[in-house]
Structure formats: structure tokens, C-alpha cells
Amino acid sequence: MTSPVPPRESDAAVLEAVATGIPSALSDLGHLVRIPGMAWPAFDQTQLERSAEAVAALASGTGVFDEVRVLRAAIPGTDEQGQPAVLATRAARNGKPTILLYAHHDVQPPGDDALWETPPFEPTVRDGRLYGRGAADDKAGIMSHIASIRAVSEVLGDDLDLGIAMFIEGEEEYGSRSFAQFLSDNKDALRADAIVVADSGNWDSVTPGLTVSLRGNARFTMRVRTLDHASHSGMFGGAVPDAMMATVTLLSTLWNADGSVAVEGMTERDAPTPDYTEATLRDEAGLLPGTTPIGDGSILSRIWNKPSVTVIGIDATSVAAASNTLLPEVTVVISARVAPGQSGQDAYEALERHLRAHAPFGAELTFSDVDLGDGFLVDTSGWAVSLTRDAMRDGYGVPPVDLGVGGSIPFIADLVREFPAAQILVTGVEDPHSRAHSPNESLHLDTFRHAVATEALLLARMNAAEL
Template identity: 45%
Template sequence: MSDDLRRAVHRVLPGVLSDLKDLIRVQSVSADPGAAPQLRRSAEMTAGLFAAAGAHRTEILDDAGTGRPAVLARFPAPAGRPTVLLYAHHDVQPAGDPGAWTTPPFEPEITGGRLYGRGSADDKAGIAAHLAAVRAFGGRPPVGVTILVEGEEEIGSPTLGGFLARHRDSLAADAIVLADSENFAVGVPAFTTTLRGLAACVVEVRTLETGVHSGTYGGAAPDALTALCRLLATLHDDNGDVAVEGLVTAPRPTVEYPEERFRAEASVLDGVPLVGTGGVADRIWAKPAATVLAIDAPAVAGAPNALVPAARAKVSLRLAPGDDAPRARAALARHLLDHAPWGVRVQVTESDLAQPHAIDPHGPVYDAARRAYRLAYGRDVIDIGGGGAIPFVAEFAETFPESTILVTSPGGDPACRAHSTDESLHLADFEHACLAEALLLNELAALPDSGPQTAGPESEPPPANSA
């Protein structure tokens, strides 16, 4: 059967790639209010692709009235077989300056075995991988399949929690595959089993009623920008480890992340040392990180010789798995208030929040997934952490506590440059990911009856013309 599926995936791949290119051409930027028509078009194209692939039912839903619609498509479960929920998102990041791209961001182009374009890896490749899997079975997968393609992931999935609650019965599944991560390296498949959370705030320092002459008053009157710099410097100790008290450190990862590889992937300048202590994987997956994301202060060009009366900065904490985001944000605020230099006035305004999450990568679904990915890639899958927050993973876990969750890559790798210029998808790994997902569906079909969710949301057979 695995050879048959390999041939089937290879056969459908050219059409899937053509459809992926068409999706990339749609500028479905969820952060842009003016892009609502493009998001609608992207959702309609996605729904049409799965309908043509044999879905028994497809829907375009915008419950929250945001103009960022989601797509639901259902392939009913054969009797006694489990149901799998396959997730991706059709919205993308803004392209930024098109002139900074080697090729136009929304004109897909294949060069050097990679498909370039905004959304090629994150996450229209996820849509395409799901499409390839169901097409490989001729529209009749051996398990129930529910497709959910979200339209607001790139702005933090603000309404997803409510959406999942409202549609819980339709989305219930034995296994949930969230295809929105990266492999550890090209050709090295990975399941993301831990994710750091996020807690952010804006801190403002005030010292004067108005700006005053730096020569006449400097040396006695405090200026806010210098005070802010001193305050921000207290976020780290001399080694570069986060100095905010009360934050959690997770158990050490088992994967070794070579420092030279990390330096190259992070584009660290020659001679500049890394910060923090412990292995690279410890620092980016299992420990908190503090970053000053932005500062509001006078620009260098045209700055007067005056003491600055007020300055502010956005501070972000990445939280280790096992921490609690609201508690950590409160600890950050307390640290900033307690470390105000010279008695200056400090105000902290709460900002972004996302819970960290850890997944138990054991059990029959994970055993089946490891077999499938080993067959597809020709090597064992490894478990990795994610340094960034993916808030929707915790949302799914909270809504479906009995489901097994897998966070997979639809072919993305550390060189895919998601969210950056020249985003791309490694096409050989994309084919591996498509095959792995098809093999996974086949492996899950062989699992014993797992209970009341087995029949899926719709157990009637698909219409005869859906094959």
C-alpha cells in the first residue's frame, strides 16, 4: 500500500503545485483591513479545491464578521474508522517592501528546487498538503477527514477560540494534525511538541513636564530616554539570561542544535557571541527570552540638544512550556516597576498574551505518525521545540482535550524564511510531507475503534460523483 500511495501522491503533485501557485497569487493578508476581498477570494478558492477533490460538504464561515473567513470541508468516515482534523491557514503575512524580494512576493517562481512566494511555506503549503492527501485517495480517504483552513492565524487567531467552541461537534476528531510548523532541517522530519508562550507590555518612562536644554539642565535633571535604557538593561544578567524573577524553565530538550548552524540560520555577525547560557536548544525552546521590540524616542536625524521628557518601549517575553502567560506578564510588569532608576515615573500597559504549550508525543496516534513519516522521509522523525508562540495549538488542546494533537511541517524548513523576504518551500520536502500525511491517514485507519468520535461528524457515504 505504501508504494501505491507513493505513486498516487507523485501523480497528483503537479496539479497540487499548480493550485498552490494560484493560492500564492492571492494577497490574503489578514493584517490589512483593505484585503478583505482577497481573503474572501482565497477562502472561495480553497473551498472550491476541496469540493472538487470530493468533499461531501464545504462551507465558508465568518462567524465573527471579521472579513477573515474560514473554510470547512468534510470527507465522512467509513464505518468504524476514526476521524482526523487537518488544519492549515490561508492568510499570510504582509510582504513588506516588494523591492527587497528577489522575485515579486505574490508571483510564485520555482528556482533551485524551491517554490518562492509569500505563503509558499506559511501556510498555503499546508492547504496543498491536505489537498494532495485526499486527492491521492481519489477523494475517498480511509478515515474521516475534516479540513479546517483558518483565515486569521497571522494576526494571532483572535476569534478562533470562540469558533472552535461554536463548531465543536463538527470539528471533533480522534487526531488533529496542525500543519503549520517547520522540519528540523531539509530532509529531517519533525513534530513540534513544545511551544513557548508570549507575554508583552509597553513601558513608559516620564521624568519632565517638557523637554529642556541639555546643557543648561543636564547633569541634574533626569532625562527619560537614559532612564529607559537603564531600566531595559535590567531585563538580562551579564550572561544574557533573563533576570525577571519567577519565570519557568522547562526540562532540557533532547535534540542537539549545533551552534554554528544556529548562527548561520539566525544570521549572527562574525565575532558576535550568542547570549544566554546552556545549549542552543535550551535557550530557544526551554528557557524564557526577553526582547525590546521597539522604542519610541526622538529620531537621530534632527534631534535637538534637549533632555527627553518621556520615552517608551515595547517589551516581549517568550515563555517556557509550563509557565503561565498572565502570571508571567504580571512578573514582567512588577520587574519594570521595581527597577525604575532614580525614582522616575514608570507606567506599564499590558499587551500581547499567548500561553505556552507542551504535547505528550506518545500513544497509538503518535506511533502511527512515526511509522508514516519514516516511510515518507526514509528516516525517523524527531521531536523538537518551537521558540515562537502558536496560540491556536493551546486553543485546540483546550477545546478537544481527548484528541491527540500533532504539529507538523507541510515542507517548511529553517531556510524557508517564513514572515521574511524571499519566503520559499523546499519542493522535495513538500512531496515528502504530502506522502507522509497520506500514509498517516492509512495508518490511522488500521487503529482499533477509539470510541464515540470514530464515526466523525458525518458518517453517511459521500455522493457517488465525489470520487
């Protein structure tokens, strides 16, 4: 495939159309943020339907797509249907390539409203940022697609021959349970030469990032039992190990003294990383002054190329209900990030072996709710990667940085399996201060403008390319 860059006057027209359309795009983003669409069963599921319909209306409003549908797919192994997704399609013309644009319209729960400076579902602009749940992750990803399509359509008109498919998922934050089935059900409609996954981040608020590696994940629930019933801690404490003692002792074996992972069989990836200081880590992560970083090696190698293990949930007696009792059982949820190059399955098996081998006092362990995802390494030699880097340079005004990301996007493995010939481009609108999944999530407005400009240039330049 050849990838000629269009004349500079075309670039200028596209960038002008982007700038003109940003106020409307931000207004539409605000409307999406006001819809509290969360895929967890505990929340009002009609809000996800509202969210999907709102996205479908935005897609239809571009006037570009041949068909826009709200669809669901079955969740394999169950009798359930997944959450509503939006699929918009436009056939390529005159031998032009097709691009698939992905984002998701569901959001994380807001958590404790008291930790938000402004209401989580009331979009609020202050200090150059738009605050609200989903403002960055990932409704801004949706609007970067919509706004870039609007701009390119305005400039190219009938000369827009590029094939475009847009897939806006409705359950990414809840595990993408029907994702693989959705791909299978709609394989022909989703088939593309390049896929843009707009659900990642950037180097900083002014420097774009192209994500070239992602860690995988292994999440599971572990129940620890030592007694068949609760007992008085005064009567039996000192002779009888309770489940909390066993759990704390067991969990401590997962890490070395420096906080690095101590699980035999969990691998690391050997790859260079850019310079990144401890001061930057402290600023971006909110590390308290007296707290030290953990792990060994360069800071970014710890985040991008090495495994991590985090206890993200625990069921035990609450502080308010504490009594002098030996607990019979404790349940924890463990979330591991897996180095690129190792499968989630292999990492989980290493973790289970380690935990069973180190269970203290003969504690009984039960494992359940295992959720696995593989990491991802981008082939950076393809034409689409080159085209994207150039578009980022021109859209942001500075060269992009190739990023590894410590988080996981497990469904990319499904995309690779279904569309092995497609080049996958992982981009995003977040910066390190977006606080995705946290209270006071926000979108840096200039980053959004630059992200839209980048994607619009990419679409225009793909439209000028020949298969």
C-alpha cells in the same frame, strides 16, 4: 484504538499518487501565494476574502467533503467579526476515526520590498525552493492537506471511510482573535480523534520533525514617561532624566551579561536536547561572523526550554527628525517567549513586577495591549503519535526527530480545552532556511513532497484503523 499498517502495495499506490499530484499541488500553491491576504486592518481586507474563497474552491475540488463553508466568528469583547476561515467536513463511516487538519491562509506583511530578491507575491522557483510570502508559512500547510487528500481519495475511492474536518484559519498571523469563538461555534463539526496542526517545521531539509513542545508568549506595550513636556537637552541635560535614558536603562535590566533572561519568576524547563552546534546556529540564523550567541546551557535548551525577551518595536524620535530635545515619553513593545510549563499570565506578571521594581529615576510606566499564550507539551504515548512517526519515517525515508520549537502557537491551548480527548500532532513543511516572517521566505520543494507523502500515508493508515 488499534492502528494496523496497510499492506505495502497500498503504501506504494499512495506514494505514487502523491508523486503524480505534486506538480498540480505546486501550481495551486503558486496561485495562493499570489493573493496578498493579510489580516492587519491597514491592508486590503478583500484579499483575505479572495484567499478564503480560493481555499474553499480547492477543498470542494477534492470531491471528498460533505460540506465546505467560509465562516467568521465574533471577536470576544468587541463588536467585530474575525477574518474569514474555511471549514470543510466529511463524516466518518463504518466506525472509522476522524482527523482534523489545520492550517492558515493569512500571511505576514512582506516588509521592505527592496529586501526581496524577487517580488514577495510572485512565486518564483530557484535552487530547489519556491520563494514568496506564505510559500512556507502557511499556504504550503494548506496544500499539504489538499494534496494528501487528493492522493488518498484517488487510491481508496469509495473505501475512504475516514472522517475528515479541515479548518483553514484567516488570522493566525494577527493573533487568532476569533479562534476560541470559532471553535465554540463549530465544536461539533470540528470534533476529532486526532488533530494535525501543519504550522511548524522540521529538523532540516531532509529530516522530518514532530513538534512535541512549544514555548508560550507574553507580548505587551510599555510606555515610559519622565517629563510632562519636551525640554532643551542643552538647558536641562545632566540634571533631568529623559524618557529615552530611562527606557534604555530599564530595558538593560531584563538580561544578564551573557544575554540570558534576568527576570525573577520566569521559569525554565529541564529537558534533554539533541546535539546542535554553534556552526549550525550561525548558518540557520544568519549570525554575523563577529557576533556571539547569547545565553547559557545547550543551544537548543536556550531556544526550546528557556525564556527569551525581545524588544520588537519602539516609538521615539526618528533619526531623520532628531533634535536636541529631552524626550518626555518613549513606547516599546516587548515580546517574551515563555518556557513550556509556565503560563503566559505568570510570565507576564513576573515581567511587569520586574520592570516596575527596576524603573529608574522614578519613571512612570504604563502597560497596555497585553497578549498572552500558553506553551504546549505533547503526550507522546498516544496511538496517533506512533502512527505519525511511522508515516514520517516512510514519507521522508529517514526517522523523525522530536522537536521543541522556540516559537509559539497559542491557539493550541484552545484546542486542548475544547477537545481534551483529541491527540494533537504539530507538524509542518518548513525547514530551518524557510525564513518565515522574513524577506525571501521560501519553501524547500523536496521537503514539501515528503510532507505530502507523510500526511497521505497517515490518512491512509488511519483509514485502516479501527476505533
